[in-house]
Amino acid sequence: MKHILVCLAFFAFLSCKQKSTEISNKVENSQIEVKSKFPEPLSMVFKAHGGIKQWKSMKSLEFTMNKPDGNEVTSVNLINRKSLISMPKHSLGYDGSLVWLLNKDTLTYKGKAKFYYNLMFYFNAMPFVFSDEGIRYTESEPLLFEGKTYPGIKISYDKGVGESSEDEYVLYYDEVTHRMAWLAYTVTYFSKEKSKKFNFIKYDKWQEIGGLLVPKVLQWYQVENNLPTMVRNNVEFTNVKLSTKAFSNEIFEKPEKAIVVN
Template identity: 55%
Template sequence: MKYFYFLIVISSFLACRQPGEANVKKVDGPNQFPKAITEVFKAHGGLALWYNMRSLEFEIQKQDQNELTITDLKSRKSFVDLPNHSIGYNGTKVWLLNKDTVAYKGNAKFYHNLMFYFFAMPFVLADDGIIYSEVKPLEFEGKQYPGIKITYSSGVGESPDDEYVLYFDPKTNQMVWLAYTVTYFSKEKSKTYHFIKYDSWQSVDGLKVPKTLVWFNYENNLPTTERNRLEFTEVKFSETPPKATVFEKPEDAAFVD
């Protein structure tokens, strides 16, 4: 029940980031991004290497059975295999397959790319339509983390008023915190920030990607104590796209409105 509540909370965060073909660039252009975010990208392996990858797989550790996610990094088609269900996005629609009589309690349309978006930080913050600005550093347990605010141009996604702040280590330039607001359900600009700590990283094929994420409780727009923790395992990249059949709706599945 605790994990289910956790998924409802984070689902609202990414509801605004609707599926669509990724904007693939070939290299890190010298003037394409502000210097601070460029250095963060470089610290994680660089955009050139990220853009060369076409397929991504990872698992999320769970008590009963690990959750598998497969993503086409160009089209952003996705497949998520859970213990009792499978969710897919075929490039146009999201579908849901019930493997048994257990009803799916989440929102498949929100969840199909949810964990991909968390995992793909900081690289997804190079998508088109983003506006970057500096913010006051975050201070936590006596250490300061410089921040880069992320906002969206009008008309980008269903909730362009959402805001994100990437906080990074000033010595390594690695991402440490993600702060975010949620406006999808209220349709009103929010001043309340939620916080995720990117607690540990792993190197896979030259890219530094998340290993452990920690969601924090918050007060007065500052993180306080740990609430939930997720770990990513079995990470695989490939320069070859996944088979298209992976994302096709099975006969027994149903499209989700």
């Protein structure tokens, strides 16, 4: 009887050890899959800004920009990217399929509505928007600015991704802190063709919101020979809010008097 109990205990030990190994392998494989989804430098940038897991837990984002005509408030549901930009004299929205524009008085909206509706969101949601699907990552030449070198990660898109899949970006980061420092980008929305002309934004100041390091002040730079030279203008994001709760879909629906933007 004692011999039988010893054998049963031995087989139970082997079974538990096998299950433990299987679980360990699954966890290890899962970690490998997570690590391999992004290049290591980009993963380090995400980590320096609070981590991709924390970002993915957020369902909505809101921020304010002070404009000459008054505050411009942008509200976005992060999963489906439905958005609403509320301005004193206009509202601009995206309901998931259509971009719409509402004039609140007789003043005509002078911007390019379909180009603008998600533009500032994209700049505000850096660096985490570079975790979207359909992105290709390659190494870029570093940026040398005022004696400091910033390593670069080039971002391009699969055909058909977004409004302008020919756009290209380069994220430059601080090689010590791994925080994002610069963004270079091309604009192909109007030409629909690849461009070699890059614009440059310095991510000058950051703020911590909801456990994430998000932009506070952006500096657009003048450019010569595809390199930044001097500050052209600043944009500040205030009243930034990140939440694990999404906005009601109703706020993104096209108002009766709004027009659809093509």
